[in-house]
Amino acid sequence: MRVTSSVSRLVGAIGLSLVAAVASVAPLRAQQATPSISVSGAVTQPLTLTATDLGAMPRASVTTNSNGIATTYEGVWLADVLKKAGVPFGAGMRGPALATYVIASASDGYQVVFSLGELDPDMTDGQYLLADKADGKPLFGENGSFRLVIPKDKRGARSIRMLTSLTVVQTRK
């Protein structure tokens, strides 16, 4: 699946979105390890995903415009990642699922919370891309290896960079 969304005023997608990193204190070992994202918490199938794993999933892309520079991010819809971990979208999005949220965490401690309902493509038109490439190249530097890109947001603050984990938290059983 390939969806392209042009967002003319997402001033933050590159420059103003929130990021992370404690690179100067990052141990050499961590730099050498294959970057990955963990999906854990209230899921039936906890995951650790590398760029190779994401590459094997259905791919998607969005194009943002930050101050006149267009960037095409590629990756996987966040909903597909959560589905793979067993999160109940679609018909299952009722009762406790509607009282469940996801914490996206970056390597510098920055965090953003999303309700599960808003991430369900059967529930909203939101676009939440877990990106691993920009303009055809793997993400690097201040982006980290993975980030979220949320082109329909008016500000870039939730398009978290240096993404390392997704934690699903159920508030009701």
Next chain:
Amino acid sequence: MTPRVRRRRSRKRLRFLIPLAAVCLVAGAATRQAEYEWDIPAPFPRPPVPPDNPMSAVKVELGRRLFYDNRMSVTGQRSCASCHQQQYAFTDGKARAEGATGQLHPRSSMSLANVAYLPALTWANPTVTSLEEQALVPMLGTDPVELGLKGREAQFLAQLRNDTLYQRLFRRAFPESSDPYTLGDVTRAIAAFERTIISVRSPYDRYRFEGDTDAISPSAKRGERIFFSGQRGSCFQCHGGWNFSGAVRYAGDTSAHASFFNTGLYNVAGDYSYPSPNTGVYEITHKRDDIGKFRPPTLRNVAVTGPYMHDGSIATLGDVLDHYAAGGRTIASGPFAGVGHDNPNKAPNVHGFAMTPAERLDMIAFLTSLTDTAFLHNPALSNPWKSR
């Protein structure tokens, strides 16, 4: 053919010729703008150009001559370039700018790098958005005196009119004008030159946009991450976007507005937390919430634009980083004593962060990677009178 018939015919011809001439003028102006060759690499956008001042190579050349012409000042010894020197990324290396008569400006000279993209031009006036209009301030301003041309406008324009080089340039830059030796055309030409003062070829640009992974050092890469960390430096929250100055305007979208921030540089006692006359946007709006708010300047070439801050009150980049890491500057004694951290208008982004000495060096390395040496030595932006 009687004279009357001849007159009628020639009038008729004139009726056709006038619209035709108008079309040609408009088409000519459009062609000139289309033909102007911007020297801007991908992926950067072109700057916006006002429709009433289309770009042309000869207009840029005229503006460059004027920008560097000492006849632009009352003493004949200073020009725009006195406070905007190419080697300092079009600043002057001084804490506060000095006018033609020696009067010190309250604020520090701002870099002109990428000035064409800015939604507001000066340190703290949201209403100054036109390069053409802004140029009149240093030319004619009296408080402070910068170039000091107020009252000498006619003499200055006469000098231009009598100069053979300018005669050639003005005629070609403003072919539609019967008398182009006006302040309006002078500022239009200077603005056209200023729009070409573009800096997008730093080592960081090669790293970020051209795939040259070794263009900046590992230290600079570590500094980049602190700069862009919302948990740590948060620097990007004010100095965001590719110009490191916040949102910019560009050809096709001029909707961006400037943002102004109080960074906790001062917190002096009294009615205003910032020392007079530099009370920031408050000087324009007289809203107390605007006290101490200034525009974040571009950080491109910042390693060569010191001293820093609106009043040049911080000498080095390292000291600027210490100010931000502390979440505001504390001045222990003297007339400006106060704890900037506690300034009531301080931006939430200036929250302070832990910074080791090594990280301080990393951030300096990152900021230094924004120095565009090709820009600082670009012959197209240099003083054209030197080679005369």
